[in-house]
Amino acid sequence: xxxxxPVLKRTKLFSGVGEEDIASLLSCLGARKKECxxxxxxxxxxxxxxxxxxxxxxxxxIQKDDYWGNRSILSxxxxxxxxxxxxxxxxxxxxxxxxxxxxxxxxxFFDVKRILTTCSSACRFHNMIVQNMFFAISDKNRKxxxxxxxxxxxxxxxxxxxxxxxxxxxxxxxxxxxxxxxxQLADYLCVDRSAMSNELCKMRDxxxxxxxxxxxxxx
Amino acid sequence: xxxxxPVLKRTKLFSGVGEEDIASLLSCLGARKKECxxxxxxxxxxxxxxxxxxxxxxxxxIQKDDYWGNRSILSxxxxxxxxxxxxxxxxxxxxxxxxxxxxxxxxxFFDVKRILTTCSSACRFHNMIVQNMFFAISDKNRKxxxxxxxxxxxxxxxxxxxxxxxxxxxxxxxxxxxxxxxxQLADYLCVDRSAMSNELCKMRDxxxxxxxxxxxxxx
DNA sequence: TCTTTTCCGTTGTAAAAACAACCGACTTAT
DNA sequence: ATAAGTCGGTTGTTTTTACAACGGAAAAGA
Numbered sequence: 001x002x003x004x005x006p007v008l009k010r011t012k013l014f015s016g017v018g019e020e021d022i023a024s025l026l027s028c029l030g031a032r033k034k035e036c037x038x039x040x041x042x043x044x045x046x047x048x049x050x051x052x053x054x055x056x057x058x059x060x061x062i063q064k065d066d067y068w069g070n071r072s073i074l075s076x077x078x079x080x081x082x083x084x085x086x087x088x089x090x091x092x093x094x095x096x097x098x099x100x101x102x103x104x105x106x107x108x109f110f111d112v113k114r115i116l117t118t119c120s121s122a123c124r125f126h127n128m129i130v131q132n133m134f135f136a137i138s139d140k141n142r143k144x145x146x147x148x149x150x151x152x153x154x155x156x157x158x159x160x161x162x163x164x165x166x167x168x169x170x171x172x173x174x175x176x177x178x179x180x181x182x183x184q185l186a187d188y189l190c191v192d193r194s195a196m197s198n199e200l201c202k203m204r205d206x207x208x209x210x211x212x213x214x215x216x217x218x219x
Numbered sequence: 220x221x222x223x224x225p226v227l228k229r230t231k232l233f234s235g236v237g238e239e240d241i242a243s244l245l246s247c248l249g250a251r252k253k254e255c256x257x258x259x260x261x262x263x264x265x266x267x268x269x270x271x272x273x274x275x276x277x278x279x280x281i282q283k284d285d286y287w288g289n290r291s292i293l294s295x296x297x298x299x300x301x302x303x304x305x306x307x308x309x310x311x312x313x314x315x316x317x318x319x320x321x322x323x324x325x326x327x328f329f330d331v332k333r334i335l336t337t338c339s340s341a342c343r344f345h346n347m348i349v350q351n352m353f354f355a356i357s358d359k360n361r362k363x364x365x366x367x368x369x370x371x372x373x374x375x376x377x378x379x380x381x382x383x384x385x386x387x388x389x390x391x392x393x394x395x396x397x398x399x400x401x402x403q404l405a406d407y408l409c410v411d412r413s414a415m416s417n418e419l420c421k422m423r424d425x426x427x428x429x430x431x432x433x434x435x436x437x438x
Numbered sequence: 439t440c441t442t443t444t445c446c447g448t449t450g451t452a453a454a455a456a457c458a459a460c461c462g463a464c465t466t467a468t
Numbered sequence: 469a470t471a472a473g474t475c476g477g478t479t480g481t482t483t484t485t486a487c488a489a490c491g492g493a494a495a496a497g498a
Binding site: 045064067074088090092093130133134135136137138139144146148153154166168208218 | 264291308336356357364368370372380381385387388389393
Binding site: 373374400401402412413416417419420432 | 476
């Protein structure tokens with residue numbers, strides 16, 4: 001597990017904790033490691049977990065198969081990212097997704113209760129981890145809510161308006177740059193790229209917006 | 220603040236804590252109260268907050284106005300529910316939504332850092348609150364991810380398949396009852412009710428599903 | 439420089455969704 | 469018992485979207 005400490009140091013969860021302290025934290029938390037070959041399942045739908053997982057090597061997909069067998073990829077997890085945090089609560093029920101390695105991968109995981117119930121003074125940085133974890137989930141939460149807000153519009157235009165308005169607000173200006181190219185923006189908003197491109201141009205022709213590449217201006 | 224203790228006792232955040240202990244927790248957390256008349260803003264877009272809010276009386280809307288002034292309601296908060304948890308992290312930036320009372324309302328709120336940084340032994344149930352809060356956010360997180368999964372399908376049918384498959388999984392049977400009527404389900408999936416009704420009937424005619432009222436069966 | 443790839447706007451067509459309007463079955467209130 | 473309201477299925481029309489295919493500009497690479 002030691003060799004992954006430099007990776008962990010750069011994660012949100014362990015940010016602000018020195019390498020020596022991470023080592024002692026890992027044992028304090030009862031952290032375990034699991035290695036998976038490409039194609040293997042790390043977690044399966046139906047399992048019950050109460051752990052937080054951190055990917056320290058490789059790449060994994062969180063995916064689900066519907067009743068008729070159609071598969072869809074819900075998210076792609078890269079090194080340093082956390083997953084499983086939605087199932088931390090005792091009443092969260094069985095896992096509804098599969099987690100599968102798309103490259104040879106290693107994950108480090110530990111039981112959430114181990115963090116929450118152990119007295120904070122047990123080890124020096126325990127409290128810091130609680131904070132980090134909390135802020136990480138809180139942050140994820142906000143992003144999910146915002147995305148859901150954009151996607152709740154029924155038309156592509158409504159989704160674009162919602163998204164562009166938010167970026168403008170966040171950047172505090174009616175002229176701003178979005179962190180996506182067209183394809184990525186379309187994927188984020190769950191619409192077809194060419195249809196979105198088309199809609200953007202209509203909005204431009206109607207005098208609502210101006211844009212060039214990833215730079216937009218609301219009028 | 221005392222009169223709201225029975226309400227708080229029934230919230231997720233204070234579940235498992237006795238009424239006497241809630242009183243001491245509130246002062247330990249530095250909880251404050253804010254009362255708003257119908258129509259007043261509890262929080263405005265652009266504010267910076269690091270508090271968790273609990274609605275103890277009335278009803279409020281979380282809403283946003285886009286750049287061109289179109290208003291949309293993101294969620295309706297009822298008594299006992301928590302909000303603001305997405306902005307707990309220090310780097311979460313300015314609030315992107317407005318929070319407005321649609322009835323005369325009262326909220327109780329306290330700084331998250333007060334929970335996370337104070338030593339757990341400061342008061343008896345402090346640690347319990349940390350757990351409750353964590354599980355509440357974790358739970359919200361899972362629900363958001365699931366909903367996003369359903370909404371990422373491009374067609375109404377895809378959304379329905381995703382949703383129905385999940386409920387079937389969760390209830391562990393291909394026959395199950397959904398907790399929505401048609402209008403509510405359509406609202407949840409962000410589609411038109413009649414179009415959804417239509418699609419459900421097509422799926423039935425194609426032999427994919429059977430249903431009656433809120434009871435469904437996948438075939 | 440020449441080739442290849444990426445990005446993105448454009449077009450046309452077929453499919454799908456929204457929207458509005460209506461109806462019958464059923465429930466609830468007066 | 470009657471009236472009013474809710475719920476959900478159905479239909480037709482209009483708008484919107486997905487999808488596929490193409491082409492030009494710019495960037496990346498050989």
